[in-house]
Amino acid sequence: MLEILSAVILISAIIMSSLRRVNLLIRGFSVQSLAISLVCFTLGFKTGEVHYYIIGALTLLVKTLIIPIVASKSVRELKINREMKLIIDGYWSSILTALSIATTYVFLDNFNNDFVKAGFVLMVLGGIILIGRKKAISQMIGFLVMENGLVLFEISMIKMTLIIEILIILEVLMLSVIMGVMVFYINKAFDTVNTDYLSNIKE
Amino acid sequence: MIINIIQSMILIIAAPLFSGILKRIKAILRGYEGAPVLQPYFDIKKLLSKERVISKSSSFITTVGPIIILSAAILSAFLTPVFFTAGNELIGNMFILIFILSIIKFFNTLIGLDCACTFGGMGSSREMFIYMFAEPVVFLILAFVYFETKSFNIYKIAKLNAVRTDISSAHIVAAIAFLIWLIAENARMPVDNPETHLELTMVHEAMILDISGRDLAYIELASAIKLAIFLTIFINIFLPFGMAVSLSAAALIKAVILYLIKMLVFLLIIAIVEISIAKFRLFRVPELIAASFSFAIAAISMMYFS
Amino acid sequence: MEFILMFSLLITTMIFSIFTKDIKKTAIINIISSVINVAVVIYLMFRINSIGFLSYMNNSIYIDSLSIIQMFVGSGVTFITAIYSYRYVLNELRDEIISERRARVFFTLFNAFVISLLIICISNNIMGMWIGLEGTTIATTFLIGLEKNKLSLEAAWKYVILCSIGIGIGFIGIILMLYSAGQETTVLSLNWTNLLNSYKPINIDMAKIAFTLIFIGIGTKAGFVPMHAWFSDGHSEAPSPVSAMVSGILLNIALYVIVRFYIIIKMVSGIENVKYLFIIFAMISLLVSAFTMLKQTNYKRLLAFSSIENMGIISLGIGFGGHLGIFGGLLHSIIHSFGKTLLFLVAGNLVSVYRTKRIDKIHKLIKTMPMNGVFLILGMLIVTGAPPFGSFFSEFNILMEGINKGYYFAVTLYALCILIAFAALLNVFIRMIFVKGDEEEYKRFDKDSENIVPVIISLIYVVFVTLTFNNILYPILSKAVLIIGI
Numbered sequence: 001m002l003e004i005l006s007a008v009i010l011i012s013a014i015i016m017s018s019l020r021r022v023n024l025l026i027r028g029f030s031v032q033s034l035a036i037s038l039v040c041f042t043l044g045f046k047t048g049e050v051h052y053y054i055i056g057a058l059t060l061l062v063k064t065l066i067i068p069i070v071a072s073k074s075v076r077e078l079k080i081n082r083e084m085k086l087i088i089d090g091y092w093s094s095i096l097t098a099l100s101i102a103t104t105y106v107f108l109d110n111f112n113n114d115f116v117k118a119g120f121v122l123m124v125l126g127g128i129i130l131i132g133r134k135k136a137i138s139q140m141i142g143f144l145v146m147e148n149g150l151v152l153f154e155i156s157m158i159k160m161t162l163i164i165e166i167l168i169i170l171e172v173l174m175l176s177v178i179m180g181v182m183v184f185y186i187n188k189a190f191d192t193v194n195t196d197y198l199s200n201i202k203e
Numbered sequence: 204m205i206i207n208i209i210q211s212m213i214l215i216i217a218a219p220l221f222s223g224i225l226k227r228i229k230a231i232l233r234g235y236e237g238a239p240v241l242q243p244y245f246d247i248k249k250l251l252s253k254e255r256v257i258s259k260s261s262s263f264i265t266t267v268g269p270i271i272i273l274s275a276a277i278l279s280a281f282l283t284p285v286f287f288t289a290g291n292e293l294i295g296n297m298f299i300l301i302f303i304l305s306i307i308k309f310f311n312t313l314i315g316l317d318c319a320c321t322f323g324g325m326g327s328s329r330e331m332f333i334y335m336f337a338e339p340v341v342f343l344i345l346a347f348v349y350f351e352t353k354s355f356n357i358y359k360i361a362k363l364n365a366v367r368t369d370i371s372s373a374h375i376v377a378a379i380a381f382l383i384w385l386i387a388e389n390a391r392m393p394v395d396n397p398e399t400h401l402e403l404t405m406v407h408e409a410m411i412l413d414i415s416g417r418d419l420a421y422i423e424l425a426s427a428i429k430l431a432i433f434l435t436i437f438i439n440i441f442l443p444f445g446m447a448v449s450l451s452a453a454a455l456i457k458a459v460i461l462y463l464i465k466m467l468v469f470l471l472i473i474a475i476v477e478i479s480i481a482k483f484r485l486f487r488v489p490e491l492i493a494a495s496f497s498f499a500i501a502a503i504s505m506m507y508f509s
Numbered sequence: 510m511e512f513i514l515m516f517s518l519l520i521t522t523m524i525f526s527i528f529t530k531d532i533k534k535t536a537i538i539n540i541i542s543s544v545i546n547v548a549v550v551i552y553l554m555f556r557i558n559s560i561g562f563l564s565y566m567n568n569s570i571y572i573d574s575l576s577i578i579q580m581f582v583g584s585g586v587t588f589i590t591a592i593y594s595y596r597y598v599l600n601e602l603r604d605e606i607i608s609e610r611r612a613r614v615f616f617t618l619f620n621a622f623v624i625s626l627l628i629i630c631i632s633n634n635i636m637g638m639w640i641g642l643e644g645t646t647i648a649t650t651f652l653i654g655l656e657k658n659k660l661s662l663e664a665a666w667k668y669v670i671l672c673s674i675g676i677g678i679g680f681i682g683i684i685l686m687l688y689s690a691g692q693e694t695t696v697l698s699l700n701w702t703n704l705l706n707s708y709k710p711i712n713i714d715m716a717k718i719a720f721t722l723i724f725i726g727i728g729t730k731a732g733f734v735p736m737h738a739w740f741s742d743g744h745s746e747a748p749s750p751v752s753a754m755v756s757g758i759l760l761n762i763a764l765y766v767i768v769r770f771y772i773i774i775k776m777v778s779g780i781e782n783v784k785y786l787f788i789i790f791a792m793i794s795l796l797v798s799a800f801t802m803l804k805q806t807n808y809k810r811l812l813a814f815s816s817i818e819n820m821g822i823i824s825l826g827i828g829f830g831g832h833l834g835i836f837g838g839l840l841h842s843i844i845h846s847f848g849k850t851l852l853f854l855v856a857g858n859l860v861s862v863y864r865t866k867r868i869d870k871i872h873k874l875i876k877t878m879p880m881n882g883v884f885l886i887l888g889m890l891i892v893t894g895a896p897p898f899g900s901f902f903s904e905f906n907i908l909m910e911g912i913n914k915g916y917y918f919a920v921t922l923y924a925l926c927i928l929i930a931f932a933a934l935l936n937v938f939i940r941m942i943f944v945k946g947d948e949e950e951y952k953r954f955d956k957d958s959e960n961i962v963p964v965i966i967s968l969i970y971v972v973f974v975t976l977t978f979n980n981i982l983y984p985i986l987s988k989a990v991l992i993i994g995i
Contacts, residue, residue, distance in 0.1 A: 143673065
């Protein structure tokens with residue numbers, strides 16, 4: 001079960017790193033978040049600790065439902081469907097993905113946990129999505145993928161006290177909500193969510 | 204030994220049936236009735252009864268090409284396990300299998316170039332363009348399989364994976380990479396549309412535009428066998444559970460039934476993919492294959508560094 | 510418990526500002542709570558001066574001299590900006606630049622920001638510090654984008670993306686650092702005081718990598734140069750009180766968190782060389798910011814780059830080590846906070862009169878806004894380290910320490926960079942204050958003295974610190990130096 005879920009997480013991240021259609025990106029993200037929340041539930045079921053369930057439920061609520069719904073709503077309103085010009089195009093971003101995955105696995109050779117590595121890979125791939133896109137909304141998705149990695153990393157690496165873990169997760173989720181709101185405002189102020197227009201501040 | 208020959212014969216005979224089933228599923232999913240599943244057999248029979256027409260300006264390549272293609276396809280069918288594997292065969296090296304399958308591609312492109320028709324040349328160059336990107340992927344997948352099972356022999360790989368109970372996540376990722384490669388290699392939907400003869404987009408059909416009669420029958424049969432072989436390889440490497448590893452009747456029956464079910468599931472998946480995705484532009488095909496490349500790299504790193 | 514008082518006050522103000530439509534009342538309550546805050550911090554300072562450190566609630570709250578310095582700076586700057594924002598927000602409301610709802614959001618987030626700062630300062634839990642840092646990001650994003658025009662939204666977007674990535678990297682660093690101690694299997698104590706005594710990494714390389722990640726990640730918030738892209742935009746586009754707070758408190762506090770980890774890491778034998786991280790990043794920051802300051806056309810951006818330069822000076826002092834170096838760094842961080850607050854508030858006054866941030870649109874300030882002009886010159890002298898002020902002594906101390914320890918190259922570069930920065934600031938401000946423009950005659954604006962009280966208070970703070978760092982504040986500062994460790 002956990003193997004399948006980690007495979008789903010990785011596959012969705014790799015596919016997302018070369019996608020250019022925004023609504024597919026959002027859908028991939030929600031699938032990934034669903035997998036992560038299922039990972040949390042499975043771990044909770046295995047270890048019997050409560051905080052896994054809480055983290056899982058929060059992820060399920062915020063990342064699989066609220067953010068994708070809000071994001072796809074703004075996609076529909078803006079009629080932006082695809083990135084026309086990527087900064088790193090699909091081909092090279094896949095190659096970059098492959099290289100960075102290999103590097104990550106070499107680097108984290110002496111960790112025995114699958115999810116630590118998967119989390120790190122998600123962080124790197126989220127960075128690639130973030131760097132390679134111009135639209136604010138896909139940059140947001142890239143950032144959220146990074147956050148997913150952070151969550152995976154956090155739940156699998158060390159154990160912390162319950163309140164601290166929940167606070168961390170809450171803050172991470174709050175940041176993603178804030179980003180959603182920011183995208184909304186940017187889109188209102190600029191009539192577009194292309195960050196190409198975001199270069200008004202000059203030296 | 205005997206059982207290997209029998210299962211390969213069954214695969215060759217059933218290959219047109221599988222493409223018939225695929226066409227039928229697609230027709231049903233699109234909401235019309237479609238041709239009967241045995242239609243490919245009728246087509247081949249009809250084509251075989253026609254006489255050979257060869258262009259005057261073409262060389263010996265067009266004369267011998269279709270036969271070489273068909274024989275390569277049949278030969279590679281004899282190198283693959285279908286539902287039974289003992290795991291100690293001398294034949295079945297994956298590299299040999301892949302290269303024999305490449306002969307099909309090679310002669311296809313030669314035939315396309317040979318008749319000096321513009322479409323043929325265009326199809327050949329496109330085919331080579333895709334092949335150039337797809338070739339490294341299969342070596343990466345083979346490397347993954349080697350890291351997983353320490354073997355390049357497909358019979359042995361199938362046997363080892365058939366008795367394995369746990370699947371790693373690397374296995375799944377590699378399976379996805381192989382699936383994408385399979386689609387690209389067999390000229391299926393996001394890469395090439397096997398149904399149309401539209402000049403601007405066709406790849407595989409463009410190369411065999413000049414072939415007719417018996418030669419066309421050979422090539423059609425060969426491509427049906429090729430699809431069946433690829434799916435079988437996929438099933439045997441990545442999903443070989445329930446495969447017969449001993450020669451008992453119960454195991455064999457179970458293996459055959461499971462094989463058919465798996466085959467039908469994958470045909471269904473391919474059909475769904477084909478009816479739901481539009482064909483990519485030619486220059487976006489490398490993106491798809493690059494995704495497959497990164498899946499393969501991911502699988503290898505997951506397997507090797509764990 | 511003083512903290513309960515502080516937190517409850519801040520939270521009450523926050524809730525009050527959410528629900529009250531009377532902005533004037535909210536602003537006044539905001540000022541009152543910040544005054545009480547300052548009083549509590551000063552009381553705590555006296556206590557810490559006598560007993561060394563305070564710890565409450567099963568050692569999860571821990572204050573020593575190092576954190577009380579940050580609290581002193583934090584409460585002071587908060588107090589100044591609270592007074593400033595009273596007039597500022599009312600003016601903006603009158604001019605209809607921000608709506609009444611936005612003003613309420615301003616006060617709410619203002620207090621949320623202060624709460625996060627307090628959490629960082631008093632928390633003994635290293636994850637608690639991280640949570641506080643993340644909280645500052647959450648609070649300041651909308652403060653930077655408060656005006657909701659294109660430029661400020663752009664700045665806020667850059668800010669939230671870069672800072673949250675930085676914080677994420679810092680998080681990985683923290684986790685790796687804990688993991689390298691081989692403690693992954695148990696629920697470990699994340700208390701800073703425990704880690705200080707018991708942190709023994711099994712894998713030294715991993716601990717090195719972990720600290721580098723922490724430094725780079727949290728250094729994004731401190732504004733070190735390769736990660737400074739958010740910084741200049743954020744400061745130039747945010748409302749002036751917000752830039753004052755970010756520049757005066759947030760940078761210091763981010764550096765404070767890094768220093769907390771540095772204290773743990775430098776105890777480990779084998780990785781003493783992490784101090785070069787401070788030195789190298791400081792040098793890069795100094796060089797880049799000094800040369801960028803020469804060609805600025807926007808005075809708030811100029812001030813932002815000056816902040817980067819000053820952060821470079823502070824971390825250079827910490828990197829040099831030694832009593833003089835660290836003492837200089839700490840002193841410089843205090844003086845710079847108040848000085849930069851002063852400058853940003855003056856800049857805010859200029860913006861509210863001229864409605865432009867371009868340097869070449871402002872002329873002859875000495876005639877039009879004499880008071881602000883004078884304070885601009887004073888503030889410039891403060892942040893560049895001119896002799897009458899304490900920053901001179903701090904910069905001089907750092908210089909001396911560098912020469913003592915033999916970092917001749919770094920010291921040369923450092924001296925050159927402060928010279929360039931001084932030249933750049935002087936050039937710009939002289940042009941703004943004394944040079945004549947196209948206009949025929951210059952009349953004095955009425956708004957000149959309108960919002961000058963907070964500026965005066967920050968000058969008082971600077972003078973106070975300058976006068977007392979060698980006597981009254983000295984014990985606290987030198988104790989903090991001992992905590993960081995020579």
